Amino acid sequence: MAKKTPLLEVKDLHVKVEGKNILRGIDLTVKAGEVHAVMGPNGSGKSTLAHVLAGREGYEVTKGGVRFAGSDLLAMAPEERAREGLFLAFQYPVEIPGVSGMNFLKSALNEMRKHRRLPELDAMDFLTLAREKMRLLEIDEKLIQRAVNVGFSGGEKKRNEVFQMAMLEPRLAVLDETDSGLDIDALKIVANGVNSMRSPDRAIILITHYQRLLDYVVPDKVHVLAHGRIAKSGGRKLALELEKKGYGAFGQSAASVAA
Amino acid sequence: MRREHPFSAPYVAQFTRARATLPGRGLPWLSGLRDRAIERFSSLDFPTPKVEEWKFTNLAPLTKTVFGPGPAKAGEDAGDAVQGFLMEETPCHLLVFVDGRYRPRLSAVGDLPAGAEVTTLAAALKARPDMLESHLGGGTAIDEKPFVALNTAFMADGAVLTLEPGVALDRPVHFLYMASAHEAPVVTHPRTLVLAGRGSAATVLESYIGAGSRTYWTNAVTDVVVDEGAALKHYRLQAEGAKAFHIAATEVRLARDSRYESFVLAVGGRLARNEIAASLNGINIDCRLSGAYLARDRQHIDNTTLIDHAQPECHSRQVYKGVLDGKAHAVFQGKIVVRPQAQKTDAHQLNKNLLLSETARVDTKPELEIHADDVKCSHGASVGELDTEALFYLRARGIDAGHARNMLIEAFVGETFEHISSPPMRAHLERMASSWLPSRHQGGAP
Ligand SMILES: Nc1ncnc2c1ncn2[C@@H]1O[C@H](COP(=O)(O)OP(=O)(O)OP(=O)(O)O)[C@@H](O)[C@H]1O
Ligand SMILES: [Mg+2]
Numbered sequence: 001m002a003k004k005t006p007l008l009e010v011k012d013l014h015v016k017v018e019g020k021n022i023l024r025g026i027d028l029t030v031k032a033g034e035v036h037a038v039m040g041p042n043g044s045g046k047s048t049l050a051h052v053l054a055g056r057e058g059y060e061v062t063k064g065g066v067r068f069a070g071s072d073l074l075a076m077a078p079e080e081r082a083r084e085g086l087f088l089a090f091q092y093p094v095e096i097p098g099v100s101g102m103n104f105l106k107s108a109l110n111e112m113r114k115h116r117r118l119p120e121l122d123a124m125d126f127l128t129l130a131r132e133k134m135r136l137l138e139i140d141e142k143l144i145q146r147a148v149n150v151g152f153s154g155g156e157k158k159r160n161e162v163f164q165m166a167m168l169e170p171r172l173a174v175l176d177e178t179d180s181g182l183d184i185d186a187l188k189i190v191a192n193g194v195n196s197m198r199s200p201d202r203a204i205i206l207i208t209h210y211q212r213l214l215d216y217v218v219p220d221k222v223h224v225l226a227h228g229r230i231a232k233s234g235g236r237k238l239a240l241e242l243e244k245k246g247y248g249a250f251g252q253s254a255a256s257v258a259a
Numbered sequence: 260m261r262r263e264h265p266f267s268a269p270y271v272a273q274f275t276r277a278r279a280t281l282p283g284r285g286l287p288w289l290s291g292l293r294d295r296a297i298e299r300f301s302s303l304d305f306p307t308p309k310v311e312e313w314k315f316t317n318l319a320p321l322t323k324t325v326f327g328p329g330p331a332k333a334g335e336d337a338g339d340a341v342q343g344f345l346m347e348e349t350p351c352h353l354l355v356f357v358d359g360r361y362r363p364r365l366s367a368v369g370d371l372p373a374g375a376e377v378t379t380l381a382a383a384l385k386a387r388p389d390m391l392e393s394h395l396g397g398g399t400a401i402d403e404k405p406f407v408a409l410n411t412a413f414m415a416d417g418a419v420l421t422l423e424p425g426v427a428l429d430r431p432v433h434f435l436y437m438a439s440a441h442e443a444p445v446v447t448h449p450r451t452l453v454l455a456g457r458g459s460a461a462t463v464l465e466s467y468i469g470a471g472s473r474t475y476w477t478n479a480v481t482d483v484v485v486d487e488g489a490a491l492k493h494y495r496l497q498a499e500g501a502k503a504f505h506i507a508a509t510e511v512r513l514a515r516d517s518r519y520e521s522f523v524l525a526v527g528g529r530l531a532r533n534e535i536a537a538s539l540n541g542i543n544i545d546c547r548l549s550g551a552y553l554a555r556d557r558q559h560i561d562n563t564t565l566i567d568h569a570q571p572e573c574h575s576r577q578v579y580k581g582v583l584d585g586k587a588h589a590v591f592q593g594k595i596v597v598r599p600q601a602q603k604t605d606a607h608q609l610n611k612n613l614l615l616s617e618t619a620r621v622d623t624k625p626e627l628e629i630h631a632d633d634v635k636c637s638h639g640a641s642v643g644e645l646d647t648e649a650l651f652y653l654r655a656r657g658i659d660a661g662h663a664r665n666m667l668i669e670a671f672v673g674e675t676f677e678h679i680s681s682p683p684m685r686a687h688l689e690r691m692a693s694s695w696l697p698s699r700h701q702g703g704a705p
Binding site: 054055056057077078079081082083088090093094095096097098099103104105107108111112115147148164168 | 653655662663671
């Protein structure tokens with residue numbers, strides 16, 4: 001039997017931001033069904049990697065590439081990547097005054113459905129689905145009726161990201177510090193939401209600083225990103241090790257990336 | 260300083276030829292008023308940017324063409340073009356004018372309560388000339404404003420709404436001025452009059468629309484009188500043709516305890532100026548002016564307002580927002596005057612602009628002239644671009660770039676429509692605005 005194509009294949013990825021080398025040769029392969037955790041000191045390039053995957057402007061890929069389900073990911077517009085099934089839960093979700101959360105998410109979902117050749121959902125069907133997912137994440141319906149993220153607390157923003165993920169059902173979800181700023185109960189709810197998304201066809205990358213999330217969402221692999229490279233990869237024990245020893249062994253303490 | 264060859268000269272000559280045929284020629288007060296007006300126009304002439312009020316709006320393109328009086332018969336194609344601008348689902352008292360002439364077959368005045376009258380200026384000049392005398396010549400506008408003077412000299416028709424004390428209209432009144440497609444450049448001088456008696460209430464929409472892509476000029480004047488305790492909602496759609504010139508002045512006189520709510524949606528014309536001057540002549544008046552302007556290509560859209568607080572304890576609010584694409588140029592000039600006796604005035608003004616291109620431009624100029632000490636006055640202005648973070652967030656959820664832009668543009672201007680307190684009118688003007696958004700007529704491709 002032929003080997004299955006990995007969902008995500010990052011090869012020797014080099015990225016510059018404002019003329020500064022931030023990613024310096026990332027190699028990362030994620031298969032469908034897997035959960036990977038990416039850890040690493042502040043400023044090591046975790047969000048940069050997530051943004052490059054999602055297609056944000058301002059990043060210059062100087063070397064290497066990314067394949068997503070066999071296609072050239074970097075050649076696609078951000079919206080195409082999303083429709084192909086890539087989802088980024090933002091470390092800092094953006095507030096968008098004047099755009100209602102409901103309208104926004106309904107537009108997004110129907111774009112996905114169009115792309116998957118499914119019929120668009122009308123307002124009623126959308127609401128039924130949204131309510132089901134809101135229950136899962138214990139989100140108040142009023143929150144979604146407000147303008148996107150406007151006036152949300154830090155935790156509410158993070159939960160809203162996971163809610164969007166649950167609605168859009170991506171093939172690959174990249175969660176950038178979705179656990180940061182959550183209280184203990186919210187962390188369990190979010191972890192529960194993420195676990196409910198685990199499936200043999202889907203992969204999840206958890207960017208996190210804390211072992212705690214990994215107690216709830218048990219990863220198949222853990223990577224340490226330092227100096228813009230994957231400095232070490234291992235099983236979930238690696239996370240416990242990091243918790244004890246810090247990142248000293250990787251020659252980088254917090255926020256000391258050499259230019 | 261007089262120009263050697265004033266741009267006004269051809270119009271003065273046209274006036275001399277037309278004088279004997281203008282309506283109301285049997286009324287000495289009117290003939291006298293017209294003569295005085297054309298003389299004023301002749302001496303004021305077309306203002307140059309050296310005139311403070313016209314600093315940011317250069318009328319050179321308007322002076323390049325000499326506009327003539329309309330043809331004897333208006334085009335027959337008007338009916339269809341009018342359809343798209345009527346209020347859906349809301350019955351109105353509708354008066355339609357095509358090329359400055361009343362078109363009864365396109366109009367539907369309907370039944371009005373006793374004490375309310377919707378008629379035309381031409382008819383009113385025959386039926387009740389004395390009622391008009393005190394309102395048409397009113398104020399100092401013809402002395403100071405060249406285009407009000409020009410309109411006054413030539414005015415032949417327009418819509419008139421009068422409300423006796425205490426009369427309230429359930430349905431909106433819609434005055435629609437339409438320019439049909441002509442070969443020759445034509446100017447019309449529509450004159451609208453709204454007289455709201457004591458304690459009366461009404462909702463009025465004026466629409467200025469153009470069919471086809473010919474050059475023409477609409478030189479409109481609207482006189483509004485809102486008497487004690489009356490409430491007028493006065494909306495305006497400016498959707499003239501792409502090559503049209505639109506110069507409009509609205510003179511509003513408010514008496515004590517009255518409420519006036521105005522909203523102006525400007526999307527049309529090559530060069531458009533909408534001026535509103537409101538004088539607050541009694542205590543406890545509430546005056547709200549808001550508007551949205553959406554311009555692209557080489558459009559020039561000017562909104563100029565004056566709120567004159569002449570008496571104490573009045574409120575005024577202004578919120579204008581604009582979205583500019585291409586090489587469009589917008590002007591917002593908002594002047595607030597607070598006279599010495601107008602203590603406890605509460606006046607606020609806000610102008611926000613969203614630039615979608617690097618070549619779009621805006622000049623925003625607030626002007627406060629405050630002569631009283633116990634007042635609350637504020638103004639704010641901003642010019643910004645689309646939020647790239649928000650754009651990326653929307654796109655990262657699968658929404659294409661064009662649609663994402665439109666969502667943000669709609670969110671920006673959408674807020675101004677909240678100032679329209681009449682729900683059907685809000686829905687109508689939102690519909691008129693949404694047809695402007697690029698994706699709506701390009702199919703939403705990025
Ligand atoms: N737009 C930018 N301009 C300049 N430098 C940038 C820009 N974006 C990121 N950087 C720099 O790139 C480096 C990596 O940033 P990144 O946000 O990827 O770190 P991170 O690993 O996600 O950190 P954290 O754990 O604090 O979220 C940092 O040194 C950051 O200052
Ligand atoms: Mg980060």
